[in-house]
Amino acid sequence: MTRREFKNWQAVQDEVRRRIHARIWAPGEMIPNEQDLAEEFGCARATVNRALRNLSEAGLLERRRKAGTRVALHPVRKATLNIPMIRKEIEDRGQSYGYERLFCRRSTPPEALLRQLKARESDNFVRVKSVQTADGAPFVFEDRWVNLTTVPGAAEEAFAEMSANEWLLTHAPYTEGDISFFAMSASEEVAGILGCETGAAIFVIDRITWDHDRSITSVRQYFRPGYRMETSI
Amino acid sequence: MTRREFKNWQAVQDEVRRRIHARIWAPGEMIPNEQDLAEEFGCARATVNRALRNLSEAGLLERRRKAGTRVALHPVRKATLNIPMIRKEIEDRGQSYGYERLFCRRSTPPEALLRQLKARESDNFVRVKSVQTADGAPFVFEDRWVNLTTVPGAAEEAFAEMSANEWLLTHAPYTEGDISFFAMSASEEVAGILGCETGAAIFVIDRITWDHDRSITSVRQYFRPGYRMETSI
């Protein structure tokens, strides 16, 4: 075997990945430390560090100070998926985008939601229901609560013309968020709005966002039947 | 304002994030180059680089050589979600894990799937259907095709005792993959296996994996009603 040199971090990363795949370094096993690898690969420790750090972010390695680096026992695959602005997603398909507000009124979220939001007693909310369309056909129905106490500007903004999501993205950036994806049968309301049969299988996204510890908004999005959220790894 | 120093990359990152949120640097706008920022923050350019690179990976900044760095116009949020081994997910909940093979036979995938797999004429496949259970109750029903030409070992492995996923993870690591998430109404077969009503809304994951350009496996997983896939950002 010709003694190849691995002089950039991507080459080092590829070689380490190869060794893991070839089970030269088996799952759960320790790998040599950065210094030794740097010498073997004929590069600086920083280069090895960069490569290993990347692989650890990808879930292939587990690293701990002093303890060293080991091959992940459960190579949890991490898929990064983009949560797009609906408008952008529709326009990227070359379709025309439409927005319509269906409902907008101040009210108090149900108890369970308040707890999830970690909201305070004094917080005021506005509920906004809207539908976004692609070439005129319903694409997603959105049921949202906005915390007026943390986002006072939202009170004037009635979301009549603009999606709350777009307004919030630019006016109330969030630092934390929880997302969950699941399937639901279309209720009569959802079916009516999306123009499908009651009971149809609907892909749903729940999302709650906070700015540090103050809740901003909670939203549930019902996508039209057949919608697929895609990504690659 | 006291002249704070930002001496580590996380502090730099926080400060840049703060300026974006505070709209000191508005969406679409260029920000100063790394050298200038390094001088302003009183640190090395590499430190600024690390911070900006991270923010760019997070989708908050867009960077191009020579062109410079600008605040992302559409702050596409990227959620990284873990694709866990089902066994681990179930055991982490403190439930007992079970696996049962329902079907295993060599056959040829339908035309459409073959095209998606980018498979060759000569490739042979085995189809495996199985169910994984949590505390005895059906958790996920899996319908899988394995390419025997690229994973010859899978021919002997009959997947009678072990989930194909676990076997493949350790024996046929993949380099690329496509994933999609969507909702589907339970067919009679699915309903029968998951023990739910026909037509119930089911959360489904489709996944195809390749080792470079050679397809390894294609799998569709039907999760029991009520399943939620969760992540936070």
Add this chain to the structure above:
DNA sequence: TCTGGTAATATGTCTGCACATAATATCATG
């Protein structure tokens, strides 16, 4: 034997410098 302090060690990160690379801006030339 148990416990707490200390030394050893692997990773984490910063610095200052250098060169590579991609993309833009500029300018000469037809």
Add this chain to the structure above:
DNA sequence: CATGATATTATGTGCAGACATATTACCAGA
């Protein structure tokens, strides 16, 4: 004016060395 070669520039990455920090291993003392 259009075009293509060239200079300029911002990011990308490499290196060596240093110190920081978390964590383990070890040892002395009760």
